[in-house]
Amino acid sequence: MRVDLRRAVRWRLLAPVLGCWAVAALLLGSSARAQTQADRLYLSYGLSGGGSLEAGGVHVRERRNLELRVPLPPLVLGRTYLLPSVGYETRWIGADVPDVGPGPVERRFHRIQLGLTAIRPLAPRWLLVTGVMASTRTDFRSSFDLSLDTSWVAFAMANHQLGDAPGFGLTFGVVALWPFDKLPVVPMLSLTYNRGPYILEVGLPRLTLLRKLGDTVELGFVGALDMQVLRTRFEPELQAMGASYLRETQVRVGPTVNVHLGRDLWLSSSVGLSLINDYALLDRQRDSLEVPGLDMGPAPYGRVVLGWRPGRPRAKAQGSRPAP
Secondary structure (H helix, E strand, C coil): CECCHHHHHHHHHHCCHHHHHHHHHHHCCCCCCCCCCCCCEEEEEEEECCEECCHHHCEECCEEEEEEEEECCCEEECCEEEEEEEEEEEEEEEEECCCCCCCCEEEEEEEEEEEEEEEEEEECCEEEEEEEEEEEEECCCCCCCHHHHEEEEEEEEEEEECCCCCCEEEEEEEEEEECCCCCCEEEEEEEEEEECCEEEEECCCEEEEEEEECCCEEEEEEEEEEEEEEECCCCHHHHHCCCCEEEEEEEEEEEEEEEEEECCEEEEEEEEEEEEEEEEEECCCCCECCCCCCECCCEEEEEEEEEECCCCCCCECCCCCCCC
């Protein structure tokens, strides 16, 4: 049995990248919507239901999200692989606020994200994964402030392949972020299993359990933590309280179906329940103002993802050489 060595090495090196990228994206106050850690490029559209808040009789409208992530061509420097990436996200949020007026208060936010990841093999089953990511967000209406609207994340991770065959690995390390809410450095740990008919990914910010039905369909269950920190224009009453940011926290769970469209393209759809929909008002230093009554409760959600997932290298039978 033999495999394409170049493709096998490339798949082995790229396997842990999106997991680290997803962790960094979460800590930057954005979402990570790839269906699995094998998805390199993806375009996702999500819709979350609205609900009512106790504070002020506010009714949150349906929230929409469109996100695109594109990996750029890698750069090879000896045994080190440099992987740049770029991401874009637009998010629509609206609410009916009785004290403001008859019309809804609506905001649309745009996020641009740039990242650079370096991967270097250390031993036959060990990889060192380091990187930095910058994210800036604006609604193109408020004045832009580089220090207030830009966040930075740096991470250092080690990836260990468990066993001789790829598909089972452990990733651990630390993530540093600026600005930070509570801790400037956060430890991280994730486990990935992708062998046979099952795909299992356990870690932050996502839980994935899939069962393969042949080569074209995957059925399973997904869970995700999504945090958004948005600097926006508040009403004069909230400005007087010192509000500068709105933080939204969601925990979503639900079944999912992935369908292979051909040429490494996958279409994923998921419909479930957002169990936690919490909001918080933050001051200029991103400390919570501890305003009560900003928990919305459960709400339905749906999501569709079109992703590019390069296939894993497969062993090929080596034909026997004819006798002389």
